[in-house]
Amino acid sequence: MQASDSFSGYLSDVTFPDRFHRELSPAWLNYASVLGGASPKALDRPFRYLDLGCGFAYSTIVNAAAYPHAEFHACDLNPAHIEAASRRATRLGVRNVAFHEASFEALLERDLPAFDFIVLHGIYSWVDADVRRVVRQLVAERLAEEGLVYLSYNCQPGWSAEAPLRKLMLELAQAAPGDVEARTGSAIARMQALGTPSFRYFRDNPAVADALSALAASPLDYLAHEYLNGTWEIHYSVDVIDDMARAGLAYTGSATLADNHPTLLMDRQAAEAMAALPNARLRHLAEDFAVNRRFRRDVFVRGGRTGRSQAQALQALEEISIGCASEIERIDIRATIPRGVLSFQPEFIADLRGLMQQGSMRIGEIVGQLGGEGRNPREILQNLLFLVAGGILTPFARAGGYNAAGARRAVNASAAAALAASAADAGNAYVPSELVGNGVALGADEAAQALQWIAGDQTVPCPARLARLGVLCGT
Ligand SMILES: C[S@@+](CC[C@H](N)C(=O)[O-])C[C@H]1O[C@@H](n2cnc3c(N)ncnc32)[C@H](O)[C@@H]1O
Incomplete structure (x- = not known):
């Protein structure tokens, strides 16, 4: 069940689900950090971006297509992930991503430039203390001055009731026969049999019964990566702030954008109790309790918040x-x-x-x-x-906005390739947009309509949303 040592305890015999995360885009991270008072990034100039533990690198490849003037790097130790990611980049004609099939430790030895963005999604809670230390060393050595780090992780207190389920699931999976997915499925089935009010844990923690139903409806590859790694650690946000401070970084905001506005999160009584706390650190921690938070998408900055006035911060936001x-x-x-x-x-x-x-x-x-x-x-x-x-x-x-370039076409080759891939795969997809600076979600029907319109079918109207979002040019 446990992965080999060369994978530092990280699960390697089942691949991770292929998902897109809009929060990893440079434009999104720039917004979150400027909201927190960091200096803005010039996204129209060359910059460098590193995705640590990229999995299939869906987001990073789409972002690379959305910022063709920037240099992207994506690292993962699982060869199946890097092979599939390289195939996707080739299929979309994206050439500005360098893939590194390497552990974070091995990456430390490579000759890499300084990065303006380093992102880690779904890593920090699922790797052991040694790997987290290597991550911090990478960040300390490779992040440019005023560079941003995106770090997501599971946090307390939102997991307090549910955390014991993971131990139960791990032990049940270890005792089951078959490959990882079969063991995961077997563990879920057994947990459901146990998850009745006759077991006091479930009776005393009603929210756990809902969590169990949600687990039963989740894909097995996701469950295996989320729960069955050698390491599964739930952090407190202030401890992560301490970790990042050791690498020279300060917290500047959340890529879960609503989390940057306390008034959107809590009622007046909670806000008053928070305001009475003696310092920002305690307020940061207490906010997790106010919303019973279980997952964070933190954005950290190196040195970029010092000496900026409120007026400068407002001006940057307005830009x-x-x-x-x-x-x-x-x-x-x-x-x-x-x-x-x-x-x-x-x-x-x-x-x-x-x-x-x-x-x-x-x-x-x-x-x-x-x-x-x-x-x-x-x-x-x-x-x-x-x-x-x-x-x-x-x-x-x-x-x-709308680009009346005089022809019915996708704005560039990678947008055209992404539309074709989405229509061929008949699934929901993300197409790169240089205007949005992110992937634009679209369904297979919308992609097919866009392709018909590009092909000159006069019965098909111009897909207005895709034209407005800089995916299509119009006549
Ligand atoms: C939960 S997945 C997240 C994948 C991707 N970031 C995403 O969110 O879709 C974690 C990824 O980190 C990789 N990984 C885990 N430990 C690693 C290490 N020490 N060095 C390099 N990659 C690692 C795994 O192979 C896996 O692809």
Whole structure:
């Protein structure tokens, strides 16, 4: 059951699910860090990006296509992951990713440049203390000044009731016959048989019964990687801050964008109790308790927050572009946020829809355009940030929109290849957009429609959303 030593205890006999994570995009990380007071990154200039433990590197390959002027590196010790990732890059015609089939330790020995971004998604809680130390050494040695690190991990107290399930699952899987996926399936079935109120643990922790149902509905390869590694450690956020401080980094925000706005997370009583705490460290920890947080997507910066005034931070935020990556109708007078539902003035939303229909804009420009009688610029700014936090608007790499280039085509070769791959695979996919600076989600039907339109089918209307998001050019 346990993987070999060469994999440092990390599971190697089943591959990880092939998933895209929008939070790993440079534009997204830039937004999160600027919100926290870090200096902005010039995303239109060459930069360097490293994905540690990339798995199939879906996000990194799409991001490489979205930033063709940047240099991407992706590292994983599982040869099956690196082979599949290289095949995907070739299929999409993406040439600016260097793949490293290597452990983090081996990567330390390689001749690498300094990186502006280092990302680790789904790594830190699933590798042992020695590997975490190597990760910190890599970050300390290879992150550029003012560079950003994205680090996701499981945190307490959100796992406090459920953590014992993992031990039960691990032991059941170790005792079962077959390969990892068969053992995982067998462990889930046995846990379900045990998960009745006759077992006091389940009776005393009703939330665990829901967790068990969710586990039973999850893919086996995901469950194997999440629960059956040699290491599975739940961290406290302040301990991770201490770890990163040893590598010379400071916390600057969360890539779970709503987590950057306490008012969207907790009620007034909780906010007052938090405010009474004597320092920022305690407030950081207490917030995890206020929302019973179980997963964090932290963004850290090297040295970039020192000496910046509030005015500079606001100016940097106003320079960032945002837009609507989904249908414009999704910009509604109500937005769901962690604490409930936010309501906006209908006239404000109508005006915002009109602007976003044209494409993405700098935040400062939107505030300027929507300002006017009876509207307070600070409130407009806050509404925009809340709409981004609620996932209605999205950070973009730059301002822009519909590209009337005079031909029916995808904007570039990698967007064309991604559309073709999505239609051929008949599944949901992410196509790169240089304008968004991220992957744009689309279904197979939308991809097929885009391809028909490109082929000149006059009965097919131009897929307006893809044109607005810089995936297609129009006539
Ligand atoms: C949970 S998966 C996450 C994959 C990817 N980051 C994602 O989120 O889709 C963890 C990945 O880290 C890799 N990994 C684990 N320990 C490693 C190590 N010491 N050196 C290099 N890669 C490692 C595994 O092979 C696996 O692909």
